[in-house]
Amino acid sequence: MGVWYRPVGDEVSVFERSFSQRLPVLLKGPTGCGKTRFVEFMAERLSRPLITVACNDETSAADLVGRWLVRGGDTVWQDGPATRAVKQGALLYLDEVAEAREDVVVLLHPLTDHRRRLFLDRNDEVLDAPEGFMVVASFNPGYRRGLKELKPSTRQRFVSLQFGYPPEDVEVEVLHGETGLDVKQAKRLVAWATKVRGQDSLALAETVSTRLLVMAARLMSAGLPPRVACGAALVQPLTDDVATARALQDLVDMSF
Numbered sequence: 001m002g003v004w005y006r007p008v009g010d011e012v013s014v015f016e017r018s019f020s021q022r023l024p025v026l027l028k029g030p031t032g033c034g035k036t037r038f039v040e041f042m043a044e045r046l047s048r049p050l051i052t053v054a055c056n057d058e059t060s061a062a063d064l065v066g067r068w069l070v071r072g073g074d075t076v077w078q079d080g081p082a083t084r085a086v087k088q089g090a091l092l093y094l095d096e097v098a099e100a101r102e103d104v105v106v107l108l109h110p111l112t113d114h115r116r117r118l119f120l121d122r123n124d125e126v127l128d129a130p131e132g133f134m135v136v137a138s139f140n141p142g143y144r145r146g147l148k149e150l151k152p153s154t155r156q157r158f159v160s161l162q163f164g165y166p167p168e169d170v171e172v173e174v175l176h177g178e179t180g181l182d183v184k185q186a187k188r189l190v191a192w193a194t195k196v197r198g199q200d201s202l203a204l205a206e207t208v209s210t211r212l213l214v215m216a217a218r219l220m221s222a223g224l225p226p227r228v229a230c231g232a233a234l235v236q237p238l239t240d241d242v243a244t245a246r247a248l249q250d251l252v253d254m255s256f
């Protein structure tokens, strides 16, 4: 109990009003910027169960809705996560929804617009979603560039919140609150991140996430010297290129 989340902007009130108005929410943003933590926090705040599906390119409508299974000599129906979420009035969190197969979109449309209905293959059954049910999805635009996008007809069914790395003072609070690292050291980590984020010439696939900083902060608060902690938790996860790693480590050495 007690998921900790430090709000960055209006995301809590937007989410709460969306929930009360029965609107689905899409969280956009790069890896490690707090999307999952935020959903966990909101589920607890709204007292709803949370059912998460990590979507990949093989995720199909049947994976979400359920399927007939052969058990012994019988065929039995097994509910999938979307069906369970509708029945329980839960938050259904579809992580990386753009990765999923095309038929997932067909299922999502009637579930996310005013109909709030889930169509089951089984005997043409239809489930009406109860009040507590809500679809939340996440999407990392530009990730694996050009491979998968969300169709406008899907996008325009969702209230959307943009996530990113927070302002410096908020990120310092996140590091301190999450790991207990003292504020002075947390400020140094964030100052390093700000420098790196400002340097396009480093050509990183994805820039420094809050998650990475939390990882470094954990190692530091567990007693590792900052340079060692940052090398292992920041520099190496960010790049395999020797010259780039050297440049990142130099910035660490300057900061600590």
Ligand SMILES: Nc1ncnc2c1ncn2[C@@H]1O[C@H](COP(=O)(O)OP(=O)(O)OP(=O)(O)O)[C@@H](O)[C@H]1O
Residues within 6 Å of the ligand: 004, 005, 006, 007, 008, 029, 030, 031, 032, 033, 034, 035, 036, 037, 038, 140, 174, 178, 210, 211, 214
């Ligand atoms: N606003 C915040 N409040 C508290 N913790 C945060 C916040 N933002 C980020 N974090 C920290 O960053 C970590 C990573 O966040 P999270 O797992 O929610 O990222 P994500 O956006 O879901 O990433 P991915 O797209 O890779 O799934 C969390 O475990 C938490 O420690």
Ligand SMILES: [Mg+2]
Residues within 6 Å of the ligand: 035, 036, 037, 095
């Ligand atoms: Mg996540």
